[in-house]
Amino acid sequence: MAELWTLSAAQLHDLFAAGEVTAEAIVEAHLERIQAVDGSVRAFLYVDADGARETARAQDRWTPKERQEHPLSGVPVALKDNIVTRTMPTTAGSKILGRFISPYDATVVDKLHAAGAIVIGKTNLDEFAMGSSTEHSAFGSTFNPWDLTRVPGGSSGGSAAAVAARMVPVALGSDTGGSIRQPASYTGVVGFKPTYGRVSRYGLIAFASSLDQIGPMTRSVGDARRVFEAIQGYDRQDSTSLQSGAWAPEGTSGPWRIGIPKEYFGEGLDPVVRQLVEAHLEGLAQQGHQLVEISLPHSVYAIAAYYLIAPAEASSNLSRYDGVRYGMRASGHDLLSMYETTRDEGFGDEVKRRVLLGTHALSAGYYDQYYLTAQKVRTRIREDFERAFSIVDYIVTPTTPDRAFRLGEKSDDLIRMYLGDIYTVTANLAGIPGISIPLGLGEGLPVGVQWLAPTLADEALLGAVRAVESICQPMPWPEEVQQ
Ligand code: GLN
Numbered sequence: 060m061a062e063l064w065t066l067s068a069a070q071l072h073d074l075f076a077a078g079e080v081t082a083e084a085i086v087e088a089h090l091e092r093i094q095a096v097d098g099s100v101r102a103f104l105y106v107d108a109d110g111a112r113e114t115a116r117a118q119d120r121w122t123p124k125e126r127q128e129h130p131l132s133g134v135p136v137a138l139k140d141n142i143v144t145r146t147m148p149t150t151a152g153s154k155i156l157g158r159f160i161s162p163y164d165a166t167v168v169d170k171l172h173a174a175g176a177i178v179i180g181k182t183n184l185d186e187f188a189m190g191s192s193t194e195h196s197a198f199g200s201t202f203n204p205w206d207l208t209r210v211p212g213g214s215s216g217g218s219a220a221a222v223a224a225r226m227v228p229v230a231l232g233s234d235t236g237g238s239i240r241q242p243a244s245y246t247g248v249v250g251f252k253p254t255y256g257r258v259s260r261y262g263l264i265a266f267a268s269s270l271d272q273i274g275p276m277t278r279s280v281g282d283a284r285r286v287f288e289a290i291q292g293y294d295r296q297d298s299t300s301l302q303s304g305a306w307a308p309e310g311t312s313g314p315w316r317i318g319i320p321k322e323y324f325g326e327g328l329d330p331v332v333r334q335l336v337e338a339h340l341e342g343l344a345q346q347g348h349q350l351v352e353i354s355l356p357h358s359v360y361a362i363a364a365y366y367l368i369a370p371a372e373a374s375s376n377l378s379r380y381d382g383v384r385y386g387m388r389a390s391g392h393d394l395l396s397m398y399e400t401t402r403d404e405g406f407g408d409e410v411k412r413r414v415l416l417g418t419h420a421l422s423a424g425y426y427d428q429y430y431l432t433a434q435k436v437r438t439r440i441r442e443d444f445e446r447a448f449s450i451v452d453y454i455v456t457p458t459t460p461d462r463a464f465r466l467g468e469k470s471d472d473l474i475r476m477y478l479g480d481i482y483t484v485t486a487n488l489a490g491i492p493g494i495s496i497p498l499g500l501g502e503g504l505p506v507g508v509q510w511l512a513p514t515l516a517d518e519a520l521l522g523a524v525r526a527v528e529s530i531c532q533p534m535p536w537p538e539e540v541q542q
Contacts, residue, residue, distance in 0.1 A: 063088035068134045068228040068282040072175075075118075075133025076126040082115035082133045086177060089135045093180075093226045096540045101201050102211075102221035104140050106180040107147050111135065114177045129175025131289055136171055137230040139218045140181035141188055141264040142273065144168055147178075151264045152186040152196040152214075155405030157386030165262020166297070167231060167273050167290045174289035182217030182230060186407045187377065188238055188266045190214050191479050192469065195409040200466055203246060204537035205504055209463040212242030218276050219246040223505075224540045229277050229286055233263055235270045236365050237459075237483025240495035243276055244458035244507025247497040247534045250276045251283045253517050255490035256301035258287075259294035267372035268299070270365075270487040278534070280496060280525040287521065303515065312526050317343060318353040318451035323482055329461045331501035336457045339498055339508050342530040343455070353447045353454070357439040358485050364440070365484040366477055367420050367433035373410075374417030380405065412473075441489045448513040453523060456482050458495040458507035482509060492517045494524055499532030 063071065063085050074080045090108050097103055118132055126132050138144065141151040143161035150156050164172075171178060185195035193201040193216030201216045203209040204224035211220040215232030219242035222230050232239040234252035243250025251274045258273045265271060275286035294300045319340065324333065344350055382388040382401030389404050391397030406414070420429040447454060459479055469476040486493035491514050495507040512520035 064092040064225050066228065067279050068131065068277065068285060069279075071228060072131060072133050076123065078123060082118040082177065083112065085133050086111045086115040086135060086179070089179060089227060096224050097226060099202065099207055100204055100220050100224050100226075100540060101199060102182050102217040102224065102226060103137070103180045104150060104183050104198055104217065105147050107178070110146055111177050111179045118175065118177070130285055131171065132175030134176050134229060135179040135227050136176040137180050137182050137218060137221050137227045138168065138178060139184050139215050139230065139232050141184060141233060142167060142231060143262040143264065144178070144181070147181055149181065149264070150198070151188070152184040152198065153405065153407070153410070154197045155380045155385070155387050155401070159386045161262070163262065166259035166294045168262065170290045170292070176229070176289070179227060182215070182221050184217055185214035186410050187264065187373070188214040188233055188235055189373070189409050189413055191237070191241055191476055192464075193217060194466065194470060195407060197407055202466075203463045204540045205247065206463065207539050209465050209504070210245070212245035212463060214238040215276065216242045219243055219248055219250065222246070222248045222276050222278060223537055229275060229282060231273055231290070232276050233271055233273050234487065235266050236369060236487050237480045239274050239276060240458050240483050240493055240507070240509060241480065243495040244497075245463040245505060247500070247505030247537070248276055248278055249280055249283050249494065249496050250274065251287060251494040251521070252486060252492060253287060253291060254301070254492045254515050255487070256299050257291045257517055259292070259297040259300050261294055261296035265376040267369040268376065269372060270369060272487070280494075280521060280528050283494070284521040284525065287517065291517075313523070314347045314349060315452040315523065316349045316351055316450065318351050318447050318454040320353050320355045320358065320447070320454060320456060322355055322358045323456035327460050327478070328457060332457050332460065332462065332506050335498045335501050335506045336508050339531070340455065343527065346527070346530065351451050353451060355440070355443040355447060355485065357436060357443050360436045361440055361485045361488060362477060362481055364433040364436040365480065365488060366416070367429050368437065368488075370413040370417030371420045371430050372417070374414045374421065377410065377414055437488045440485055444485075444489045444491055444513070453520065454511040456509045456511070458482060458509040462501060462504040462506060486511055490514055492520050494520060496524055496528065496531060497534050499534065505534070
């Protein structure tokens with residue numbers, strides 16, 4: 060039998076349910092793999108070996124029927140460390156949370172447990188999920204398993220790298236402007252951002268609440284679907300959770316009308332990425348799907364709008380870290396200086412930059428000029444998609460304009476870093492589902508393609524992408540971390 064840590068969630072679950080392997084053996088194999096490669100990848104901030112072993116042993120006592128009934132039984136899962144857990148610390152990649160242990164589990168964690176998943180640890184991220192490289196983590200960078208001198212993307216870089224390097228078959232990430240899809244693209248894994256409101260945000264440490272969404276990162280679309288089915292659904296603890304989001308049928312196998320937005324293939328697109336995405340489009344045409352050129356004219360304003368709305372919401376969400384209610388507290392000669400020193404010492408530069416930007420954008424006199432204008436752009440972007448989806452079933456774009464860049468390469472040029480989000484932020488602004496799937500390697504580095512669907516068409520999107528997965532080159536092994 061192949062090494063257990065090379066298998067998908069579906070394969071592991073089936074072996075376990077059939078009684079061919081124990082959950083304990085599955086957990087041990089993944090812990091050993093983490094031990095062997097995470098010294099060089101640094102995907103994990105915390106590994107709960109004992110907790111995972113205990114859960115596994117409990118599952119080994121289950122009857123075959125119980126194993127069968129839990130769709131993720133026997134499956135090790137990692138969580139981005141902005142998803143709160145009762146039994147493990149949660150850092151959000153920041154010093155300010157100190158040794159914070161949440162008094163409750165996030166809804167997605169409850170749902171994972173209910174589905175039989177074995178939570179094995181917490182993964183690295185840019186501080187408070189602000190970033191595209193994982194370099195903004197207070198606990199050091201994560202490295203790309205395909206080339207350890209490069210970033211894994213971000214902000215869910217730890218989750219992406221953990222899945223790509225076969226340390227876990229499944230990880231959860233969060234996506235506010237691309238943080239699931241971009242690192243998925245950079246590391247050659249599948250990353251799915253569901254429709255806003257399909258997955259509860261209860262227990263997700265808030266960055267920009269009107270954009271944040273949790274989703275799965277896996278090595279196959281089938282696994283992403285299985286995990287999404289387990290974690291989605293209405294939650295009364297999250298007032299933005301959708302009641303209408305009942306599980307829907309997967310939809311037809313086509314042929315579909317596929318929209319190709321001309322604004323997403325313009326200047327600044329890496330020729331290697333362009334070549335692979337265009338080959339994918341050709342493959343789709345050969346399968347009988349109809350490619351339709353469309354326009355999403357307001358996408359050119361998306362980065363500007365996103366980098367006002369997200370920091371504005373962040374500045375409000377992060378005001379709760381004052382040294383009184385959570386984690387770390389610095390000393391000060393009075394209350395105000397205690398607040399100031401705590402925030403000064405606790406937050407990293409990128410977080411401070413965003414809080415400043417957001418506070419400025421929301422301040423009296425500037426609100427109309429910045430925040431309100433950005434909200435109007437957001438409406439236009441949503442309308443662009445509505446118009447497009449009245450004539451096409453799906454939209455296909457590159458996930459990112461480039462491939463994984465070198466550590467430090469964009470650190471002095473943040474505008475370049477922000478521009479890398481150009482193809483992903485629009486789905487968050489519009490609230491629609493988006494998925495990045497790997498197209499293989501372009502000159503040695505993974506390249507992803509993004510598929511977008513109308514609001515609430517999550518199941519249809521997953522079904523469609525599963526059907527086209529077969530025309531994608533299978534991902535080879537990340538050689539840097541091969542044993
Ligand atoms: N890279 C984007 C940012 O820095 C998106 C982050 C995210 O989706 N959490 O804000």
